[in-house]
Amino acid sequence: MIEPIGDSERIIIVANRLSVSASITENAVEFSQSMGGLATGLSSLQEYYQMLWVGWCGIPREEMSDEQHALIEQRLKDEYRSIAVDLTQEEVQQFYLGFCNNTIWPLFHYFPTYVDYSHENFATYERVNQAYFERLRPHIRPDDIIWVHDYQLMLLPQYIRDEFPDVRIGFFLHIPFPSYEMFRLLPWRRELMDGVLGADLVGFHTYDYARHFLSAVRRIVGLDNHLGRIALEGRTIGVDVFPMGIDYERYAKASQQPEVMEFIDKIDGSLDEQHLILSVDRLDYSKGIPNRLWGYRYFLEQHPEWHGRVSLAMIVAPSREGVPQYQDLKREVDELISDINGTFSTLD
The missing domain is CATH 3.40.50.2000 (Glycogen Phosphorylase B;)
Known part of the structure; x- marks a missing residue:
């Protein structure tokens, strides 16, 4: 059984996608559970914790009328405790399909010949990470735990840290973190390192991924670690392994x-x-x-x-x-x- 945290504390999950996806059919708005391991693995937490989820609803902004946009935002807030980030079709193309899945994904999975080194796509990646922060900013409270997820938002922890230096921030990478020999191929490796190091706790699925990350921190940022702890600007960043599982009872009963x-x-x-x-x-x-x-x-x-x-x-x-x-x-x-x-x- 998962024990709830205190009444005054809240977890804000920030991920590329919300736990539900919106769709528009004949002027009606419908919601369905988002595909993917992240949404599936974390959605059950809402049964145990006071939570707020920030992410994209799955529909580019141009494909919604103002009325539909307002309805989606209101229903997400009222029914799913979620805040939607607006993305244009161009941002989806350059941020998600571009830098995320045509650059980071193949490189982190050891397919370097598939990598597209596009400066334009990285500029959009920066802009979208900033947009997530701007959407998140007015909802942050001092006692919140902000949990940023995955390779789409590797810059976000530092954006949050810059304006909320005392808030608790976690970052979890749901894909492999590659060896330094692979990661150094990325022209924007320092930017991604600095972004992730804005978190207080950085989590990975396996020991090897954490070890590769610590190696990259030492070689790129110049910071050593002691038993997975990194000292940076008066604070300590923990790097550890948290293998992600499933809600066993839910699937066993199903x-x-x-x-x-x-x-x-x-x-x-x-x-x-x-x-x-x-x-x-x-x-x-x-x-x-x-x-x-x-x-x-x-x-x-x-x-x-x-x-x-x-x-x-x-x-x-x-x-x-x-x-x-x-x-x-x-x-x-x-x-x-x-x-x-x-x-x-x-x-x-």
């Missing part, structure tokens, strides 16, 4: 719900003597989806006795469709699936 058990029985009944391999992923080159397909194809080549007795079902959620590498990946996956089905499928 598997016992009648509609879920009914669906399981339906699948079991349709398989008969068949074996089913299930794969669930977001479409991303870091997930190894083509490798999985090549492995399945190799298995069928080496074991013809399994033809017609085993199937691979892949649930692949579309992702970052505006990024060229993701378009290429989708094309590759589609071609591999067609090849496997054309070669090994049976009439029954």
